[in-house]
Amino acid sequence: MGGLQKKKYERGSVTNYITRNKARKKLRLSLPDFRRLCILKGIYPHEPKHKKKVNKGSTAPRTFYLIKDIRFLLHEPIVGKFRDYKVFVRKLKKAYGKTEWSAVERLRENKPTYKLDHIIKERYPSFIDALRDIDDALCMCFLFSTFARTGKCHVQTIQLCRRLTVEWMNYVVAARALRKVFISIKGIYYQAEVMGQLITWLVPYQFSHDHPTDVDYRVMATFTELYTTLLGFINFRLYHSLNLLYPPKLDSKAECELKEENEEDYALNSECYLEKLSALSASLARMVSSAEEEEAQLDQFPDEMSTNLGKREQKEQEAQKKLFDGLKFFLNREVPRESLAFVIRCFGGEVSWDKSVCIGSTYEVTEETITHHIVDRPNASTQYINRYYIQPQWVYDCINAKIVLPVEDYFLGVTLPPHLSPFVEEKEGDYMPPEKVKIMALQRGEKPAQEQEDEEEEDEDEDEEEEEDDNDDEEEDEEEDEEESEEKNLKKMEKQRSQVKVTPGKMKVENPERLEQEEKAEEKRLAIMMMKKKEKYLYDKIMFGKKRKIREANKLTAKRKAHDDAEKANKKKTRK
């Protein structure tokens, strides 16, 4: 019995945690430095399960870190650099105070700096790890690159971000990796597929910043510091994977084309190259000449693993990559140039703009071979005959639909069809807006008839889809239940049996597909019959849920139809 009395809060979960202030003191850093270190090293606060125990009986809200993490931080060489920097600032202040300008200069020259390369290597041991975490980096870099140089953050950071984002966009163009675009009220969402990873990023609209006050710029700048380093290394690797030169160079041919006599008007000499790169209108220089490259690509070995479905998908992707091949676009000055140029170039189109809009335009408005002229005004003043005048949404919708959509809906002055989000993935039975249904029909290669018939067709389409999507759909009709239908069938059969008649024989036209379908349906029915009671119950439940979903979707479509009809009626009235 006896022994020493156990002290409270010396064992258990308390020993795993440390408060932020204690950690800070242990590392001998100021709070901002500590915060920066944690962000750079990827160490985040942790919420303990039993707060009161960890907090030694107090319920005051505190920020906790895992003690092992902090112990790990103690080994970081950057901590020493932070301390050096602190001393540097102190010395600099002193020199300023004494107006010793030579000392100030000397100190400035020997300003302590640090590199994050080893941290990147440590946090992302392999390239794929880094690629998985690139979403954040891209968002942040794109965001910072649009900042005005007003002192909210270092100008150098803004420049670096701009450089990295331009490099990234050039890579996406070269690799034709873009998959989806969504123009939202917040900004433009892009999704690309790089080495099998889906990467989503958000680009703000230009000139749309009012700086919010409740955002900690220091924290954001620290994240950006880390992410610029990460993105740079990733860019390097990606460029090399495509055999491109890394600090990207324009193709020598393209460079000659882009050379103009009045370059100086656009930008300083030092910035000129970056501007040209960011124009995205020219291709990049490769380490090996591109002809060889293509040859090498041709002889691919047929992969045994790839299934039929995979092949079809691959084919689709290939088709999508060449969506705008052979098309020539011209951007009017009021459309967002960078976004459109990026998107069009990603799918193999050629693009140009007015000379005065930006550096790097390749051809003029008067060029005969232009196929599409993108305008965002109610009407264009001078129109050339042999090209389409369309609104910018057409480009984005084409990309999301993965086909070249008919241009009629996107002419000037026409009310545009809604811009649907490509990030919504409807499951079977969900409500789909009729526009989407139409696009899906187009994807299948069906031709829509006149507008009036459209809606009827949509309904048909829907039916067809249901049939197509899965065999399950057969049982999914609203009112009919599985078993009931079976019973009906049986009755019919019985009736047929009872009426004995001799009729002249007919040639039975056997539709092999139809037969196959029937067989499958039969198999399914049998499988359902063989189910155990428990499974059957579950199955019924699932089917009920599906049906309910469909019912709701149908309700919505009916509503939409009513809405559209009402609108049409209104229009007619107004016309009269």
Add this chain to the structure above:
Amino acid sequence: MAAARRLKRVVASQPGFLNFKSSSESLSGRRKRVNKNKKKSWNKHSDINDVEEFLEDVRLQERTTGGLLAEKSDDSLFFLDVGQPKRAERKAAEPIEGKKRKGKTPRPLRIDLILQQDSLIPAPKDVLAYQQPNAKKLRRISQKAEQLAAKGVVTRRQKRLLSRRPVTKEAKKSDTEANNNPNRDYYDIWGQEQSTVKDSAEDWYLQQTGKKRVKRPEKLSDRPSVLPAVEVIAPGGSYNPDFFSHQALLKEAHEVEVKKQKEEDKLERQLAVNKDDTATEETVIREQVEGLVEEEEEEEEDEEEAAHDEEDEDAEGGSSLAKKKTERQRKREKADKIKELRRLDSKRQMDHRQQLFQLRSIKASIKQQEQSTEDKQKIRKANQEAEKSQPRRLGKLKFQAQDLEVQLSDELAGSLRQLKPEGSVLKDRFKSLQKRNLIEPRERAKFKRRHKLKYVEKRAFRAIT
């Protein structure tokens, strides 16, 4: 030096020597008789004033005139007085005045004059300043080097210097190059992945010299939240949305607003003044007459209460004064107790036996229990999963979601050109970081004044008014 000094002394001792100072030596009456047989006493008692004075005088002469007066020629000491040269004075005076007026004369400052050296003896030369240590040797070496150079021979020392690698300045620059330098270089950081299998010797060396990096704990690589880095806005957030998805988004935003409003209303209700608490005429009067009218009633009540108390006491007293049990009673009670126990025991046994026949129902109940625990487990697991995507409480403040970005139907732009962006991407990113538990939600630090402000009227300001 010494020779010169001796010369001076010799000159001064001659009878024709002129003294600068008038010597007024008055011999005091009697001389003390002292033994001067020891050096100490000799030093103490021998009178050297005359010598000192004389030497002082010599130094003064040298300082002021540059040499001994006795040695000077007469021309340098005297001049013929022929009255004052008047013209020269006038001429001299006028330009001075004119210059004074213009203020162009750079008259030396008085302080400079004071600080000027007025002694006519030149300062002694610092010999060491002109001497070079090892001059001879160095000269010899340089001569030899010249000779060798003329012959075209390169010394070993020079060879070594030449063979040394030049110090590259770039390497130094990269050390001090800022991390956000827009022209910084990148390299293939993941390039040496295959060659990471280092030989153990190097490993050992790094470990021993303390240069080995600490391995990052595995646990740090999993993320604190399962949420994706970029959450795409709902389809209703399109710049040209589909009607229904837009309505859905509006509804969502509306619900958020309603919730907020409800909370606000609740707070207001709680803070509102209760109507019953305000004074009415009735309550005022009652308060004024309190203690005057109701006394009698209270007294009655008091009496009643007292009566009750007494009764209670009686009851308690009765229980305390329980009668003593007789032997018989005791025995009977004991027997009753045993009987009861036996009955219970038999009942239990019976139950046990009966359970054999209840096996089915017992099984069912066990199954039910298991089912319920399983369900609970499932629910708990689901909750835990859901919790992973929830923002945790990491500090003083709770995470507060951003306002939903929504444009009303009449705010929607017809075309991309007229689109007005909603919300701020910067804030969105910041909130996303908080939501994913990467940083704790914080408030902007409030400005705290350390010392009280003091208002002082400025002098210049006072002068104007």
